[in-house]
Amino acid sequence: MEFTAKDWKDFFKEIVSLIEEEKDYLCQLDRKLGDGDHGVTMSIGWQAINEKIDNELANEEDPAKISITVGKTFLSAVGSSVGPLYATGFMRGAKVLKNKSVAGDQDLAEYWIAFGKGIKERGQAEVGDKTMMDTLEPFFKELERKFAETNDFLSSFKAAVLEAKKGMEFTKELMSKKGRSSRLGDRSIGAQDPGATSAYLILAAFLSFVEKRMAKAI
Amino acid sequence: MEFTAKDWKDFFKEIVSLIEEEKDYLCQLDRKLGDGDHGVTMSIGWQAINEKIDNELANEEDPAKISITVGKTFLSAVGSSVGPLYATGFMRGAKVLKNKSVAGDQDLAEYWIAFGKGIKERGQAEVGDKTMMDTLEPFFKELERKFAETNDFLSSFKAAVLEAKKGMEFTKELMSKKGRSSRLGDRSIGAQDPGATSAYLILAAFLSFVEKRMAKAI
Amino acid sequence: MKKLINDPRNVVEEMLEGYVKAHPNSIKQLPGTGRALITARETREGKVGILIGGGSGHEPGFIGYVGDGMADGVAVGNIFASPSPDPILEVTKAIDKGAGVVYLYGNYAGDVMNFGMAAEMADLEEGIQVGMALASDDVASAPKSEKQKRRGIAGEFFIYKAAGAAADFGYDLDNVVRVAKKANENTRSMGVGLSPCSLPQTGEPSFEIGEDEMEIGLGHHGEPGIEKGPLQSADRVADRLVNDILADIEINKGDKVAVLVNGLGSTPKMELYIVFRRVEQILSERGIEIYRSYVGDYITSLEMGGCSVTLMKLDDELMKTIDHPVDCPMFVQK
Amino acid sequence: MKKLINDPRNVVEEMLEGYVKAHPNSIKQLPGTGRALITARETREGKVGILIGGGSGHEPGFIGYVGDGMADGVAVGNIFASPSPDPILEVTKAIDKGAGVVYLYGNYAGDVMNFGMAAEMADLEEGIQVGMALASDDVASAPKSEKQKRRGIAGEFFIYKAAGAAADFGYDLDNVVRVAKKANENTRSMGVGLSPCSLPQTGEPSFEIGEDEMEIGLGHHGEPGIEKGPLQSADRVADRLVNDILADIEINKGDKVAVLVNGLGSTPKMELYIVFRRVEQILSERGIEIYRSYVGDYITSLEMGGCSVTLMKLDDELMKTIDHPVDCPMFVQK
Ligand SMILES: Nc1ncnc2c1ncn2[C@@H]1O[C@H](COP(=O)(O)OP(=O)(O)O)[C@@H](O)[C@H]1O
Ligand SMILES: Nc1ncnc2c1ncn2[C@@H]1O[C@H](COP(=O)(O)OP(=O)(O)O)[C@@H](O)[C@H]1O
Ligand SMILES: [Mg+2]
Ligand SMILES: [Mg+2]
Ligand SMILES: [Mg+2]
Numbered sequence A, B: 001m002e003f004t005a006k007d008w009k010d011f012f013k014e015i016v017s018l019i020e021e022e023k024d025y026l027c028q029l030d031r032k033l034g035d036g037d038h039g040v041t042m043s044i045g046w047q048a049i050n051e052k053i054d055n056e057l058a059n060e061e062d063p064a065k066i067s068i069t070v071g072k073t074f075l076s077a078v079g080s081s082v083g084p085l086y087a088t089g090f091m092r093g094a095k096v097l098k099n100k101s102v103a104g105d106q107d108l109a110e111y112w113i114a115f116g117k118g119i120k121e122r123g124q125a126e127v128g129d130k131t132m133m134d135t136l137e138p139f140f141k142e143l144e145r146k147f148a149e150t151n152d153f154l155s156s157f158k159a160a161v162l163e164a165k166k167g168m169e170f171t172k173e174l175m176s177k178k179g180r181s182s183r184l185g186d187r188s189i190g191a192q193d194p195g196a197t198s199a200y201l202i203l204a205a206f207l208s209f210v211e212k213r214m215a216k217a218i
Numbered sequence C, D: 001m002k003k004l005i006n007d008p009r010n011v012v013e014e015m016l017e018g019y020v021k022a023h024p025n026s027i028k029q030l031p032g033t034g035r036a037l038i039t040a041r042e043t044r045e046g047k048v049g050i051l052i053g054g055g056s057g058h059e060p061g062f063i064g065y066v067g068d069g070m071a072d073g074v075a076v077g078n079i080f081a082s083p084s085p086d087p088i089l090e091v092t093k094a095i096d097k098g099a100g101v102v103y104l105y106g107n108y109a110g111d112v113m114n115f116g117m118a119a120e121m122a123d124l125e126e127g128i129q130v131g132m133a134l135a136s137d138d139v140a141s142a143p144k145s146e147k148q149k150r151r152g153i154a155g156e157f158f159i160y161k162a163a164g165a166a167a168d169f170g171y172d173l174d175n176v177v178r179v180a181k182k183a184n185e186n187t188r189s190m191g192v193g194l195s196p197c198s199l200p201q202t203g204e205p206s207f208e209i210g211e212d213e214m215e216i217g218l219g220h221h222g223e224p225g226i227e228k229g230p231l232q233s234a235d236r237v238a239d240r241l242v243n244d245i246l247a248d249i250e251i252n253k254g255d256k257v258a259v260l261v262n263g264l265g266s267t268p269k270m271e272l273y274i275v276f277r278r279v280e281q282i283l284s285e286r287g288i289e290i291y292r293s294y295v296g297d298y299i300t301s302l303e304m305g306g307c308s309v310t311l312m313k314l315d316d317e318l319m320k321t322i323d324h325p326v327d328c329p330m331f332v333q334k
């Protein structure tokens, strides 16, 4: 598996469209638990990234630079809770890509592990707090474990995304247990955390992007 | 026809109930043309009058005093446009009753003519301005004319109330012609002036009150 | 519509009770009707008294404007209804310090009659000299040729400001009236309604309006405006309001104005500032100088949605009045 | 819900443009993001800089509180979203006059992270000393044992007031932080929601609520409260809010408090004063003295319906800060 600057840009472009599609859904989830803006925030951030990719990054060949710019752009455009979180994720990932024009299996695995751990460090949330960590922590743990075992990125990432999905879905159950939602009582049942959802969407998008690329390559 | 202090109080009490019944309708008319409060205003005023009749006026035998108190109470309780108008009407009427414990045909005719003319003087509105004058001016003119001709209060008052009704209904047509409503254009068609309506209700109530009393007397 | 109230029949009394308890150093109720309130800081001997008033439901109009630099007292009516002559007279007697009292109110049939009756009584029964000036700033409410028929809306705030300052400067009754009338002469407003309010007693919307409609020229009590049409952008609405105003009064390049973008109740300040942004653009394109701006809820209509734009053309005297400091419970200007 | 706006994506930029044009003598935008605004009247050398900020949509919070006696600058986020570190850093650099800068903001995950990152950058990259104090006054948002998790709502206003005054008194950074933290420690709020607001970009109501329902303990962005139930009278609502507050903080007979009855956006002042009336009754029954009252829209949530009640228990120092005069575009106190 070889991932180039162009691949990164294409992938980020896919997220741009994906977020536009899921914007309303993400807002809807956030209205139940928070202030209803998660989809709007993600959209503002990714639209700003889109703009950068089309202009400043149009001729950029350095994947690390691309990922740093994605993080910084997102943060500047949105602030919010997810600004520092996703920005830290993409910037920590960028460190892995430093001085590499092409990322191989090992690099990709490290990228996404750094992404998840960076967000954990920034947000200090624990599994069970009903945040995007409920998606990300099972994800990066499984990725780390499986990749160490198999050294195969695609199958490890696939397994990790499955864990991410479970974690995301589990946030529904967590509703009445902790933090902000703890006062919701019965009314909370069934609502899924918006950040856990957007985090899953990004990971799942990467998986399908890579799968598509592999299919084409064959 | 002999009208005593008790009759006046009974009559005013009837208006109290009538206004409660018509409150919503009067508000509804006022929402179309004005600020939507005419029924509320009438209700506040007549509830205050009700209170006076039950207490301060409970043993009052002087019809003039009763009519003055009705006017003043109404004014104090409501202010508004109709406060000064109806108050002036009842107070001018009271002048006619001065020093008379019982009102005969002549007094009653004079009472209601003074009522209408007092309001005209206070409000300075002309027929066609789309106000309660459209009810009251045809009314007191007809009452004056017919009573001069026949000297019979009941039939004259009856004829006058018919004119009042026509005048009230005519305010629907007047909509797009003058004053506040002049800017309403097409949207105005069909709306009847709230003050013209409440004035008619009062006059019609007096007619039916007198008719009922006559029926009982027979 | 939902209201945070107790018995709807007591809203005015309870509001006033809360108001004087909240600001005991600023305002007090006179004994009597309870609808007569005056400044807690005794009006100066020899100063012309400024009396304002009108219906309730316009807060901070009108109770909010009693204080240093503005009004000495206020007569409070029921919701959207003129006060009766009683409280007007009570206030008049309390704030007359030998120099007479000026009544400032909006040009509505009810107010004209009630304030008029009170003025007669003050003169005949109390020997107090009363002057009057009416606000008739709403250009949408009658054609220019019938300005005396126009409703008073948010521009009333500028008239209070001007007359309050003039009285504070020590002007005599005639001159306070002159300044107030000049302020009204120089002031034009026009509004737009987006959503109705409702009277506590009826709960019914004060006017009907579609999901995507607005009403241009709506009055401050839900009186119909000039036209109902599809909701437009803030810029187009501001264009319409300012253009209608500028077609009605000559304001030339180099002239100075005070601007008021007034919220009707439920329109967020964010939107008012977006409207102001466009108003400022239009005026500066024409070389008209904004001397001072007011953006916020100055005279409302309960929870009505929408706003109005007011321009007051300034001369040196009006500029001085606009700059004069004010200290009222709901409006302070340094 | 209807909005008087242009492109929903530009609401914050256009509001800020309008705001600085309306108050050019009070506030200015720094070059750069446009989301960094500071007082137009240069911060005094040696004075601790007060930096406030948070999401938009709370106007007059937070842009409205930049001015003499309160904040020196504000960082503005998108609607209901923390500003990013960029504008926070821009303001920090502009208002640091050698004595450091204190960040005041509400206790929300986003604000904590963004202000935290900015503080690190100010320290590391600019060598500016930064202090912080968070508002966590909403008693409904977490149990007493987890006060550090509580949301900041209208009580933030008192923290600005206290810290702004302390900085003006010439206190050093540590002492400004101390006073701000004490203000937060002594402040409790609780709110009630009657009707939702909507984000300009989605137009969807921020929370669901029935025709005759209210939500007790609702957050300032539509976050769920403690319970949803039938709409009650203003008196019963005030009882509930004040009693929950008094169960959370010891305020005894003879103690002095500042009271804030804050409207969330579309609730008329009439209703706020009716609520205040009952708050005052409860406090005076308990022998608690109201030292100063604020009633109005101080920190809103767009056009949300409802209000909150805030009490700040006062000691001599906090009393001094509450009395300190303020001159901001949206809040003036003499
Ligand atoms: N400390 C944290 N760590 C991880 N994720 C967090 C943290 N705080 C918030 N989040 C995530 O952020 C999401 C909300 O994002 P968003 O709505 O965009 O921001 P805001 O809460 O500022 O409105 C939550 O659903 C949650 O998943
Ligand atoms: N000058 C006037 N002369 C006669 N009637 C008038 C005059 N002005 C108003 N009215 C009447 O008052 C009615 C409105 O009364 P109401 O709604 O109670 O008062 P307001 O207009 O102050 O809200 C109008 O329908 C009209 O008939
Ligand atoms: Mg959110
Ligand atoms: Mg009316
Ligand atoms: Mg009325």
Ligand SMILES: [Mg+2]
Pocket (backbone or CB within 6 Å): A035, A037, A080, D055, D079, D080, D081, D082
């Ligand atoms: Mg948010």
